[in-house]
């Protein structure tokens with residue numbers, strides 16, 4: 566049987582213009598993603614790894630169709646939903662109104678919207694807050710609402726960007742269990758997380774992005790091991806730099822304080838001895 570793909574990226578890049586120091590200076594082009602080539606199979610559950618600023622959120626909005634790549638192309642086969650912190654909710658509207666707005670934008674029937682409302686009441690467990698403006702919600706409550714709405718929309722492809730890192734542990738576990746059910750039903754899931762053990766536990770494969778470029782994409786254990794080794798090495802280097810800096814400061818302090826105790830004559834006496 567021919568492999569069916571949910572998402573195919575061909576030479577996809579995303580470019581931001583960085584502002585110059587003053588108004589008249591022309592901004593510089595910055596590649597947040599550069600020349601990405603990959604194909605995610607239908608039903609695949611792929612983890613996306615990368616250090617801070619490597620391009621994970623940028624890839625999530627491109628895969629979700631929120632913005633297009635500036636170079637190359639992304640082909641998506643099916644409906645997608647992005648579940649991310651602070652995305653897709655209108656702050657002025659209540660939770661219920663947000664469901665109506667999303668349903669209207671997607672052209673859903675009144676009956677379908679009512680089904681989604683019932684699903685959100687049950688899954689989000691935020692009670693009467695559903696009738697309050699979203700701007701009054703805590704970040705965990707926003708995450709509960711956003712996650713529940715997108716879950717009830719039942720998309721073919723779910724892109725989950727760090728959404729489990731806010732809410733409380735109980736809700737994160739409930740979401741993870743629900744996502745496992747969806748995975749077993751054959752949904753395609755892109756799971757962006759800094760939690761390596763969650764990625765190992767949940768995903769079939771992993772994609773590692775660094776500096777906007779695809780470093781590795783493949784077997785979950787291999788990619789997670791390579792990424793963990795890289796992070797350890799990188800942190801090790803940073804630790805060595807920090808240790809050296811601390812030693813330098815310490816040495817300076819000792820010299821300064823001993824000068825205070827013994828006076829400069831003491832040092833000149835040592836030097837002349």
Ligand SMILES: Nc1ncnc2c1ncn2[C@@H]1O[C@H](COP(=O)(O)OP(=O)(O)OP(=O)(O)O)[C@@H](O)[C@H]1O
Pocket residue numbers: 581582583595597615616617618619620621622623624
């Ligand atoms: N609107 C923007 N304008 C300019 N640069 C941007 C914009 N959005 C993101 N970037 C830059 O693009 C790069 C990738 O950012 P992105 O948010 O995708 O990283 P990330 O891997 O999700 O990071 P983190 O793990 O910290 O959330 C970063 O260098 C960031 O500063």
